[in-house]
Amino acid sequence: MHLKRRLLILLLLLCIVVILGLAKGAVNIPLPGLLLKENQAIFNMRLLRILAAILVGSGLSVSGIALQAVLRNSLAEPYLLGTSSGAGLAVVIAMIVGISKIYMPLAAFIGAVASIILVYNLAQEGSRITDKSLVLSGVIISIAFSSIIVFLVSIFGNEAMHEITWWLWGNLEVYDCRLMLLVSAPVILGIAAIFVFSQDLNAISMGEEEAVHLGIDTQKIKKAVILITALITASLICICGIIGFVGLIVPHMMRLVVGPNHKFLIPTTCLAASVFMVGCDIFSRTLFAPVEIPIGVITAIIGAPVFIILLKKGKRI
Amino acid sequence: MEVLLKISNVSGGYYKEDIIKGISLDVNHGDFMGIIGPNGSGKTTLLRLITRVLCPRGGEIFFKGEKIFRMDLKEFCRRIAFVSQDISTDFSFTVNEIISMGRIPHLKRLQFETKKDIEVVERALSVTDTLSLRDKRIDELSAGERQRVTIARALSQEPVLLFLDEPTSHLDIGHQIQILDLLKRLNRKNYLTIVMILHDLNLASAYCNRIALLNNGAIYKQGRPEEVLTYQNIEAVYKTIVLVSNNPVTGKPNIALVPGEK
Numbered sequence: 001m002h003l004k005r006r007l008l009i010l011l012l013l014l015c016i017v018v019i020l021g022l023a024k025g026a027v028n029i030p031l032p033g034l035l036l037k038e039n040q041a042i043f044n045m046r047l048l049r050i051l052a053a054i055l056v057g058s059g060l061s062v063s064g065i066a067l068q069a070v071l072r073n074s075l076a077e078p079y080l081l082g083t084s085s086g087a088g089l090a091v092v093i094a095m096i097v098g099i100s101k102i103y104m105p106l107a108a109f110i111g112a113v114a115s116i117i118l119v120y121n122l123a124q125e126g127s128r129i130t131d132k133s134l135v136l137s138g139v140i141i142s143i144a145f146s147s148i149i150v151f152l153v154s155i156f157g158n159e160a161m162h163e164i165t166w167w168l169w170g171n172l173e174v175y176d177c178r179l180m181l182l183v184s185a186p187v188i189l190g191i192a193a194i195f196v197f198s199q200d201l202n203a204i205s206m207g208e209e210e211a212v213h214l215g216i217d218t219q220k221i222k223k224a225v226i227l228i229t230a231l232i233t234a235s236l237i238c239i240c241g242i243i244g245f246v247g248l249i250v251p252h253m254m255r256l257v258v259g260p261n262h263k264f265l266i267p268t269t270c271l272a273a274s275v276f277m278v279g280c281d282i283f284s285r286t287l288f289a290p291v292e293i294p295i296g297v298i299t300a301i302i303g304a305p306v307f308i309i310l311l312k313k314g315k316r317i
Numbered sequence: 318m319e320v321l322l323k324i325s326n327v328s329g330g331y332y333k334e335d336i337i338k339g340i341s342l343d344v345n346h347g348d349f350m351g352i353i354g355p356n357g358s359g360k361t362t363l364l365r366l367i368t369r370v371l372c373p374r375g376g377e378i379f380f381k382g383e384k385i386f387r388m389d390l391k392e393f394c395r396r397i398a399f400v401s402q403d404i405s406t407d408f409s410f411t412v413n414e415i416i417s418m419g420r421i422p423h424l425k426r427l428q429f430e431t432k433k434d435i436e437v438v439e440r441a442l443s444v445t446d447t448l449s450l451r452d453k454r455i456d457e458l459s460a461g462e463r464q465r466v467t468i469a470r471a472l473s474q475e476p477v478l479l480f481l482d483e484p485t486s487h488l489d490i491g492h493q494i495q496i497l498d499l500l501k502r503l504n505r506k507n508y509l510t511i512v513m514i515l516h517d518l519n520l521a522s523a524y525c526n527r528i529a530l531l532n533n534g535a536i537y538k539q540g541r542p543e544e545v546l547t548y549q550n551i552e553a554v555y556k557t558i559v560l561v562s563n564n565p566v567t568g569k570p571n572i573a574l575v576p577g578e579k
Contacts, residue, residue, distance in 0.1 A: 074407050196426055203421055205408045210401065212370050214474075215394035215422040260408035 003264050006257070010271035014054075017278040021050045024286050048174040050278055052239060055180075056172065057246055057277030058270040059187040059236050061254075063229040064247035065269060066194045069201040069262065070225045071131045072208075078233045078247040081138040081226065085145035086115025087237045088168055092149050096156050105179060105238035108168070112234035115141055120226065129222055131208075170243040170296040172281050183235045190232040191270065197221060198262035205260060245299040249307050250276055256310045276303070319346040321478055321510055322367070327376035328534075329366050335374060336362045338534040344478070349504045350512045351521035353545075354531030355555050360514045363531070364480055368399045380478075394422035398471035400481040404463060409454040412466050416441055416451075419473030438473050445469040445499065461492035468499065479503075481513035485520065493517070497524050522546050522569045530554060546570040 023031055025046060029039055063078035071080075079085075090111025091104055099107065122137035123129050153161060174180050194201075200221045203211040211218045250273040251265070257272075258264045280298040287293055322344040330336035336359045344350060352360050365371040367378060369385060378385045385393060398419070419441065420434045430438075442448045445465045450458065458466065464484055471479055484500070485493040501524055503509045515521040521528055522542045529539040532554045538545050548561045551572065564571040 069408075072407060199421055199424065199426055202410075202414075203418055206404060206406050206410075206415070206418070209365075209370050210404065212390075213368060213394065213399040213401075214418060215391035217390060255408070259414070260410055261414050 003258070003268075006268055007271065010268060010275060013275045014271055014278070017275050017282065018050055021053075021278050021282050022046050024282050025289070045174075048177065048180065049172050049281060051184075052172050052174050052180060053277040053281045054274040055184055055187055056236055056240050056243060057250070057273035057275075058191055059232045060243065060247035061250040061269050061273035062191045062194050062266055063232050065251040065262065065265060066197070066201060066225045066229055068251060069205040070222045071135060072205060073131065073135065074252065075248070076135070077244075078229060079142075079242065079244070080135065081230065082115035082119045082141040082145065083112040083230060083233045083237065084242045085142045085149065086118075087112040087234070087242070088149050089145045089152075090114070091168055092152050092161065095161050096152065105176075108237045108241075109234050112237050113230065115145065116226070116230040116234070128219060129226075134226075168237075168241040170241045170294050172240055172277075172284075172295055174239065180239055183239050186231050186235045190228045190235075191266075193228050194225065195262075195266045197225065198266060201225075201262040202260075205262075240295075242296075243299065244296050245303050246273055246277060249299075249303045253307055253310050320344070321346045321348075321381060322512075323379040323382075324367065325377050325379070327363075327366060327373045327378060329371055329373040329375070330362060331371070336534050337366060337373075339376065340531075340534070340536055341376075342529055342536060342539065344510060344512055346477075346510055347504070347508055348510050348512070349501065349524060349526050351525035351528045352512065352514045352531060353516070353518060353521050353528060354537075358531040358554075359534040360531055361482055362534075364399070364482055364512075364514060368397065368480060369393060391422045394474060396476055397478045397480070398474040398476035400464075400467045400471045400479065400484055402483050402486055403460065404455070404467055406455065409456050411451070412447060412453050412455060412458070413438075413442075413451040415455055415466055416447070416469045416473055419470040422474055437475060441469040441472040444472060444503070460487040461489075461495070464488065464492075464496055465499070468496070472503070476509070478510045478512070481511070483514050483516060486516060493520060500524075518546060518551070518572045519564075522571065523564065523567050542569050546572060 019031070022043065023029055025042070027042065029042065033039055060078050064076065067076040067078065067080060068074055087108040088111070090107045094104060094107040119134070119137045119141050120129070122141070123134040125133060200211070200216050203214045203216045204218055204221060208218045251269055254265055254269040254272050258268050276299070280295055280302055283302070284293045284295045284298045320343045324340055324342040326339050326341050328335045328337050328339050340363060352363065354360050362371065366373050369390065372386065380388065380396060417430065417438050420430060420438065423434065424430065442451060445468050447462070447465050447469050450462055450466065455463065455466065464487070468484070481500070484496055488496065497520060500511055504511050525542060527540065528542050528545040530537045530545050530550060537554050538550050546561065548559055551557070551559050551561070558575050560573040560575060562571050562573065563569070
């Protein structure tokens with residue numbers, strides 16, 4: 001079967017980038033040296049980063065897939081509903097109030113969840129959620145929160161705040177093992193839940209009424225998907241801040257490769273996004289070592305041309 | 318004759334105003350029924366109420382004596398299928414994937430298709446003559462092919478009752494006849510009960526055994542084609558003058574338009 005072959009190829013690619021990711025960095029360690037005791041600390045650090053990259057890639061791209069399907073909007077991405085600016089605002093406020101840096105992930109999580117709740121309530125018309133009002137409320141809240149962030153930073157701005165906003169705009173360095181463990185649970189469960197909805201997502205991507213005619217309770221599915229993706233993105237913001245592009249581009253790429261059927265799309269996208277993120281992270285660490293280039297910049301620089309090539313080919317591979 | 322669907326004094330609409338104002342209509346097993354009426358008369362709204370996209374504000378709809386809003390939605394979709402005017406999507410599913418979606422009401426989440434599901438899909442493909450299209454993507458098809466695919470998807474739901482919203486509206490006359498012949502064959506051979514909205518009065522006359530003429534959200538007249546399609550009824554509802562004669566081949570009413578300006 002085609003699917004099995006594609007999964008195998010992606011799995012092989014993932015193994016290659018993981019090994020490369022372990023070997024490459026500011027210090028190059030030859031493969032056999034990786035397991036030596038004196039390199040243990042570097043090995044652990046890099047392994048954690050790789051795991052974070054896999055978690056972030058899979059979580060964001062699957063959230064992107066689900067939101068694109070329920071909103072039938074190919075421009076939908078995981079931060080569409082205001083999570084990124086909500087998290088940003090909460091972190092900036094926490095800094096001004098003088099809360100310790102350790103609690104920043106928690107502040108980001110609370111901000112992201114609060115903004116989703118706000119957007120969700122704004123979009124509600126009676127007991128229904130319409131696509132247009134949801135997207136519109138998300139955009140409005142994002143713009144409003146972003147302006148407040150800029151306002152606050154320009155009034156209260158200091159060195160520490162610049163540092164924290166740097167963290168917020170995407171970083172795969174894992175500061176806390178336990179935090180990552182804590183975050184991986186909702187992300188993995190969320191991805192699994194979205195996979196369970198594959199069939200519903202297929203039907204809904206044909207149109208909301210079409211889905212009703214196939215026996216799908218579209219409002220229920222839509223609300224569940226919003227909740228799950230919000231939980232995934234808010235959790236991921238805690239460990240890595242905001243990383244753009246992967247949630248938008250990888251789903252598109254994989255739709256061109258395996259087609260829009262979510263049963264196949266979700267597993268292959270998880271693998272592809274993991275390869276993509278681990279690969280991007282290698283570039284971000286090694287290209288101008290010891291200076292690290294923000295991962296978001298790399299995802300865009302590598303992702304855009306790959307996407308354009310696939311788009312021009314225009315066929316399923 | 319067994320009443321399959323009983324619509325009893327139903328009213329409803331989208332916002333505050335009722336578009337459908339107290340309609341009662343019976344659909345019998347084996348019917349090939351046409352719903353006609355001018356734009357805005359409530360044809361599509363009526364179909365949305367019957368297929369549970371909208372919830373009626375008054376009245377009741379029964380399927381084989383059971384209130385349809387009491388039925389489990391998937392159970393309902395195993396009995397009643399709907400074909401919309403046209404399907405369009407940004408996501409380029411293949412024809413085979415789309416037709417297989419008709420099995421969703423029969424499957425549990427994550428359940429893989431059984432041999433029976435695949436057989437039903439195969440039959441739907443062959444009946445609608447879409448076997449050669451199965452690996453094409455939906456956005457590669459012509460309007461006529463797309464309509465056959467949508468009908469195939471509805472058939473793979475294995476319904477006893479099929480609703481269609483203007484299945485021929487985007488098609489040329491050759492393809493119109495092709496689609497309606499297909500539906501007639503399904504009606505005769507498979508005893509599939511069919512209710513569809515039609516704009517073309519001559520097509521309704523030629524194919525339907527019963528016609529319901531809607532006007533302002535109410536039924537103006539219902540019955541056999543020759544009872545409904547009289548020049549008095551058409552003039553009263555459509556506000557236009559027509560000539561009604563007999564089609565020499567079918568013996569059914571034949572409606573000729575008369576231009577207002579010469």
